[in-house]
Amino acid sequence: MYELTVIIPTFNEESNIERIINEVDLVFSQSKINGEILIVDDNSPDRTIPLVNLLKITKANLNLLVRKTDHGLSQSVADGFIHASSEIFIVIDADLSHPPALIPIFYAEVNNGHDIVIGSRYMKGGGIKEWPFKRRVISLGATFLGRILFPTVSDPVSGFFAVRKTVIIEASLKPKGYKILLEVLGKGNWEKIKEIPFEFVDREIGSSKLKFKTIIEYARQVLDIVLFSISHPQSATWREWKKVFGV
Ligand SMILES: Nc1nc2c(ncn2[C@@H]2O[C@H](COP(=O)(O)OP(=O)(O)OP(=O)(O)O)[C@@H](O)[C@H]2O)c(=O)[nH]1
Numbered sequence: 134m135y136e137l138t139v140i141i142p143t144f145n146e147e148s149n150i151e152r153i154i155n156e157v158d159l160v161f162s163q164s165k166i167n168g169e170i171l172i173v174d175d176n177s178p179d180r181t182i183p184l185v186n187l188l189k190i191t192k193a194n195l196n197l198l199v200r201k202t203d204h205g206l207s208q209s210v211a212d213g214f215i216h217a218s219s220e221i222f223i224v225i226d227a228d229l230s231h232p233p234a235l236i237p238i239f240y241a242e243v244n245n246g247h248d249i250v251i252g253s254r255y256m257k258g259g260g261i262k263e264w265p266f267k268r269r270v271i272s273l274g275a276t277f278l279g280r281i282l283f284p285t286v287s288d289p290v291s292g293f294f295a296v297r298k299t300v301i302i303e304a305s306l307k308p309k310g311y312k313i314l315l316e317v318l319g320k321g322n323w324e325k326i327k328e329i330p331f332e333f334v335d336r337e338i339g340s341s342k343l344k345f346k347t348i349i350e351y352a353r354q355v356l357d358i359v360l361f362s363i364s365h366p367q368s369a370t371w372r373e374w375k376k377v378f379g380v
C-alpha cells in the first residue's frame with residue numbers, strides 16, 4: 134500500500150514519458166513519500182508503452198494500465214482512481230506542463246484535512262506561459278463556465294489536482310472529455326478545498342489533442358452537472374452557491 138498515487142494519463146507521449154516518470158520519482162525520494170506512479174495509457178501506438186515497461190524493470194512503484202476501449206482523458210483518469218493502490222491521488226499531465234515539485238505540497242495539504250487541492254493557473258501567483266491566443270480564449274471560456282458552477286474556485290478545470298479517494302468512491306462520475314476535475318467537484322463528496330498557484334508551461338514536445346469535439350463535450354458536461362445539482366440539493370454545487378450568493 135502506498136501513501137499516494139500520482140496518476141499520469143497518456144496518449145502518444147513517447148518524447149515526455151521517461152522524463153515525467155523520473156521527475157515524479159525524484160520528488161518522491163527527495164520528500165520521502167512512499168508513492169506509486171500509475172500511468173493510464175489509451176493504447177498509444179507510439180513507444181509510450183514499451184518505454185514504461187522498460188522503466189518498470191527498475192522502478193517497483195511504477196504501474197501501467199493500458200486501456201483498449203472507451204478512449205478518453207477523463208475516462209482514463211477515472212480508471213486510474215479505481216486502480217490506484219492508495220487513498221490519495223494526484224493527477225498530472227505527462228507533457229511537463231505541471232510542475233512535479235508541487236506534489237509534496239499538494240500531499241501535505243490533503244494531510245492537513247483538505248479533500249481536494251487544485252493547482253490553479255488563474256489565482257494570484259499562477260499563470261500560463263507561451264500559450265497561443267486561441268488556446269487562451271478557449272481556456273478562459275471553459276473556466277468562466279466552470280466558475281458559474283463553482284464561484285469559489287478560480288480554476289475548476291485544471292488538469293493538475295489532488296483528491297482524496299473518499300471524495301469519489303461513491304460518486305456517480307460520468308467521465309467524458311477533458312475536464313475530470315469539474316466532474317469531481319460537481320458529483321464528489323467534499324467539503325474542504327484548497328487552491329495553490331502554479332505556472333502552466335505549454336508542451337514543448339508532442340502534439341496537442343484539443344479538438345472542436347472537446348468543446349461540445351465540455352458544454353454537455355456542464356449541463357449534466359447542472360441537472361445533477363438540481364436533482365441533488367445536498368450537492369457541493371448548491372453549498373458553494375449558498376456560500377457566495379446566500380441563496
Ligand atoms: N489516456 C489518455 N490520455 C490522454 C488523452 N488525451 C490526452 N491525454 C493525456 O492527458 C494529458 C493532457 O493532454 P494534452 O494533450 O497535453 O492536453 P492540453 O495540455 O490541454 O493540450 P496540449 O498540451 O497543447 O497538447 C497528457 O498527459 C496527455 O498525454 C486520452 O485520450 N487518453
Ligand SMILES: [Mg+2]
Nearest residue numbers: 226228230336
Ligand atoms: Mg498539455
